[in-house]
Amino acid sequence: MGEREEDRDNVGKLFEDFVQSSTCKGALQAFNVLCRRLDLDPADNDIFYSSLKAKLTSWKAQALWSKLDKRMSHKEYKKGQACVGTKCLIIGGGPCGLRTAIELALMGAKVVVIEKRDSFARNNVLHLWPYTIHDLRGLGAKKFYGKFCAGAIDHISIQKLQLVLLKVALIVAVEFHINVEFVKLLEPPEDQENEGIGWSAAIRPADHPVANFEFDVVVGADGRRNTLEGFKRKEFRGKLAIAITANFINRNTTAEARVEEISGVAFIFNQKFFLDLKEETGIDLENIVYYRDNTHYFVMTAKKQSLLDKGVVIHDYIDTQMLLSSENVNQEALLCYAREAADFGTNYQLPTLDFAMNHCGQPDVAMFDFTNMYASENAALVRERFGHQLLVALVGDSLLEPFWPMGTGCARGFLAAFDTAWMVKSWAQGRTALEGEYLQYTIDPGTRYPNLNSACVRPHQVRHLYISTELS
Numbered sequence: 001m002g003e004r005e006e007d008r009d010n011v012g013k014l015f016e017d018f019v020q021s022s023t024c025k026g027a028l029q030a031f032n033v034l035c036r037r038l039d040l041d042p043a044d045n046d047i048f049y050s051s052l053k054a055k056l057t058s059w060k061a062q063a064l065w066s067k068l069d070k071r072m073s074h075k076e077y078k079k080g081q082a083c084v085g086t087k088c089l090i091i092g093g094g095p096c097g098l099r100t101a102i103e104l105a106l107m108g109a110k111v112v113v114i115e116k117r118d119s120f121a122r123n124n125v126l127h128l129w130p131y132t133i134h135d136l137r138g139l140g141a142k143k144f145y146g147k148f149c150a151g152a153i154d155h156i157s158i159q160k161l162q163l164v165l166l167k168v169a170l171i172v173a174v175e176f177h178i179n180v181e182f183v184k185l186l187e188p189p190e191d192q193e194n195e196g197i198g199w200s201a202a203i204r205p206a207d208h209p210v211a212n213f214e215f216d217v218v219v220g221a222d223g224r225r226n227t228l229e230g231f232k233r234k235e236f237r238g239k240l241a242i243a244i245t246a247n248f249i250n251r252n253t254t255a256e257a258r259v260e261e262i263s264g265v266a267f268i269f270n271q272k273f274f275l276d277l278k279e280e281t282g283i284d285l286e287n288i289v290y291y292r293d294n295t296h297y298f299v300m301t302a303k304k305q306s307l308l309d310k311g312v313v314i315h316d317y318i319d320t321q322m323l324l325s326s327e328n329v330n331q332e333a334l335l336c337y338a339r340e341a342a343d344f345g346t347n348y349q350l351p352t353l354d355f356a357m358n359h360c361g362q363p364d365v366a367m368f369d370f371t372n373m374y375a376s377e378n379a380a381l382v383r384e385r386f387g388h389q390l391l392v393a394l395v396g397d398s399l400l401e402p403f404w405p406m407g408t409g410c411a412r413g414f415l416a417a418f419d420t421a422w423m424v425k426s427w428a429q430g431r432t433a434l435e436g437e438y439l440q441y442t443i444d445p446g447t448r449y450p451n452l453n454s455a456c457v458r459p460h461q462v463r464h465l466y467i468s469t470e471l472s
């Protein structure tokens with residue numbers, strides 16, 4: 001074998017290691033090794049993708065480039081020039097933060113994502129709507145995860161989805177930092193000496209290099225507990241709703257593969273099932289979903305009385321926080337409840353129901369209250385301080401909390417990612433937000449919201465969202 005061929009094989013192997021990596025840290029490490037080997041620096045975000053592409057020419061790499069090239073050819077990105085010079089900080093490396101990061105990078109923006117956790121550890125499974133599947137395929141999801149939505153499968157575990165998106169994000173030169181927590185925005189300094197210094201973030205650890213990153217766009221994608229200020233939250237109060245999620249080990253046997261999944265939307269209407277379940281086990285549910293993915297994943301909405309009757313919840317409190325506090329929940333009984341419901345729901349066909357472990361090494365069962373769901377009243381605002389403008393936007397659960405059993409988390413979350421990308425594009429092109437365009441919600445409004453009335457928001461209705469201390 002010639003020296004050049006050997007070299008190509010080595011590089012191909014490093015690329016394969018990156019593609020196949022199965023953890024967040026593993027992907028970051030494999031990517032660093034690959035970049036070092038190819039003498040490429042993702043900080044050169046404007047040329048990074050094309051340089052990587054030129055140096056990786058295996059058929060496998062080319063199959064990915066052709067997918068990504070196709071996506072990049074969308075006219076909205078203006079050949080990667082639509083947001084050149086725009087610097088964006090994204091808070092949170094969940095599916096929606098990463099999806100937004102990719103869109104912004106495709107438009108040529110410099111994008112930095114900070115994620116406070118150090119791993120992708122959520123077994124829970126997200127239902128994907130057809131357009132999200134199509135979108136992810138277009139980003140090459142199948143190249144990274146061969147089993148992605150094979151056949152009729154329309155779901156993916158949160159951790160797998162994050163991993164696929166992280167890999168795409170790295171390839172398009174998004175900078176991704178784990179173990180970095182956003183604390184608050186820091187205004188540009190007032191003094192003349194530091195006149196050129198713009199908006200930055202206070203983070204933990206404070207001495208991390210991201211603390212020096214100045215940006216003109218910040219996107220809150222940190223989930224339901226959004227930390228960015230200035231977003232009034234609307235509360236949708238429904239009737240008491242207690243969700244239980246449970247993950248069991250999937251050993252991928254033929255017997256397991258034969259068990260039918262339960263798609264929530266259809267199942268809600270099967271009243272006989274719920275009556276039979278109650279009669280046979282005393283478990284009273286409003287809905288149940290079962291997906292076979294990395295794990296056998298169940299999410300169900302349980303009625304309070306049956307949780308009390310089955311000894312899962314010890315005392316009855318009106319206050320839901322007290323009701324579901326760890327002191328008031330019998331963990332063993334909760335595990336039995338979840339297992340029994342899963343067993344009945346699958347007609348006792350799953351051979352073993354051993355709990356998968358969560359990132360703390362505990363059986364992966366959780367009980368949440370989602371009686372109140374939150375939505376932000378506004379999707380974006382602008383801050384101005386000492387001549388420095390900052391566009392602040394929310395996406396994903398930060399913007400609008402989903403109703404899990406309907407699987408709306410990612411579907412709506414990705415729409416918000418596109419909306420934000422569209423807004424950042426307008427922002428970068430110098431249109432002022434108050435022209436009314438900034439509440440346009442799509443990157444291609446005509447295709448996704450055909451009934452949108454573009455006159456529904458008037459400049460005077462959003463003027464208060466331009467927060468400036470400048471003298472006018």
Ligand code: FAD
Nearest residue numbers: 092094095096097115116124181182222223396397404409
């Ligand atoms: P998330 O996925 O919540 O991601 C937010 C990210 O931001 C997280 O990685 C978090 O670590 C990070 N973060 C938070 N604060 C900071 C900070 N200050 N600085 C830096 N990073 C930060 N949906 C379903 O459809 N089915 C389910 O079973 C289901 N279970 C869920 C269980 C849990 C515990 C949670 C939190 C959510 C669940 N969801 C479920 C919702 C679903 O995960 C989201 O709709 C989906 O992941 C899209 O969310 P996102 O990217 O907006 O936010």
